[in-house]
Amino acid sequence: MRPRIFVRDLSEDERTALTAGLRSADAFVLRRSQILLASARGETPPRIAKALSCDEQTVRHAIHAFNRERQEALQAGSSRPHHLPTVLREDVTTEMFKAVLHRPPRDFGFETSLWTLDLLVKQCVRLGWMTRSVSIETMRQTLLRLGINWKRAKHWLTSPDPLYQKKNGSRPTVDLGLPGATGGHLGHRLSR
Template sequence: MEEYGNYISVALLPLLAILQPHRWKNFSTSYSMPSCIVLRSKIILMAAEEKNNTQIAKAIGTSYSTVSIWRNRFYNSIDLIAQTEEYDGPDCEKKLSDVIKSVLSDKQRPGKEPVFTPEQIMLINELACKNPKDFGYELSCWNLASLAKEAGRQGIVESVSVASVQRFLKFAGIAPWKNRYWLNSPEKHDDPESFKKIETICGIYLQAAELAECGTEVYSTDEMTGIQALERKYPDKPVRPGSPALHEFEYIRHGTISLITFLRVADGSIQSPYLNSTRNEEDFCNAVRQLIAEGADKNYIIICDGLNTHKSEGLVKLVAQECSITADLGIKGKEGILGSMKSRESFLMDESHRIRFVYTPKHSSWVNQIEIWFGIINRKLLKKGSYKSVAEMAQSILNFIKQYNLTAKAFNWKYAG
């Protein structure tokens, strides 16, 4: 053993022969380890080759004192490394690597005393979660400068920088300037049947393929209203390398159209699209009549929302006719099945009918699979389309549906209620 100043220089050849030199070589050539650990591994390996501190420092481009420190650190940790190597447990390799890393890593330093206490930081975060109007600010949400100012005014801190406030909020995951829409839907809690309805619809979705084999078709339907036939005032400019397509901002309106269509849940195809300028009771009845005309010998389960046109007098009469129901239906608004919307709904939901409807709860359009498809056609066709007439747009929609059905697949519905 040699001494250089106050540091110990150790002849490491016999030691590394015991302590697996290949492991140190792996450390010294690693591309994933921190560079400081790689450098210190090289110091240990070169010391094992009986090179002195000056030679090592010159070879790896570091200072004499750095080499001495880490040779000394290694010498003081030899017993610990040797004991760990003797360990023969299931994770012995990992344990030995962790020990070597700890020997070659910097010791924990005390660092600078924190300027702000945890209590102060907590109070600033708490302030960020309150309404700024309660503190006299005409703001809809906090900004960093206002928060820093109010923290000082409240006596939480003497002063605090905007950067510090930003750091506190980021660590706590608080962003008062961000928001997203939320719908308070008390009927979901007030109506105990709400979740049961969702479970029923999800159950039908999951059994749609089996029901289809047994002759019962499951469809999801709704209206896509007010589809505008917009013609861009000037042609779009195509996409180029380094530049997206340029979509003309100004447009010319050519009218609107409504689409009522049916998604066959078993295979995801779109059936019986019905396009018209209006969307009323008669239109929905015509769309349903068009659908069921294609399978007079089948049963139908049609899922839709609770819009009044989906529980209309005309729809009740259509179902009664198709199901050969001769009983008196009553008078709308007065008596019998047609007496009220609730009585009409009960009739249309009757499971004994060949054609029956299942209604989604209020504010639960996400349960209706047709809404997913409306998003698809909007993104892929309507959002960037340019049409010179309503007729041109209607034909484009029909062409899209025909093309979509060639590769349609059932939605992978996993929610079960």
């Protein structure tokens, strides 16, 4: 059986703040106030938890937090982890990533010409930069921390003809079916 814990003796200011917390629109403040006032009345954590339909550990956390932090325990803290897990080796740099990303995935044995986050994760594991595979969101966040802004890959229609760019320039190559446009097959320039 766990040892019984209770909130320490409340000062008048603390009791006033907890009573005001019972009327709070913030659910966290309301619940903490209910727990702490019940504990001040001498109720045990299991009874408080049952009465408020919450977990006994929630009650214990609230009591310990109030005994340690006083009225600051009535405000919810950040739910962000205190330490973000590092998935990359310490010596991996932005330049190393850019060197990989500036080469096509085919150079590394993949059967595509476009980098995706999933492929980048696989390549990082292959290179030993990561010890395990991670989610694509974790990889995206890792790239952001390194200052690399990742954008979704886009497929462009191109031709294997080495003179493709010279022949077509940067103008659209599709007939939009507009009156006055002549020619206009896919891959041919529109008339001016």
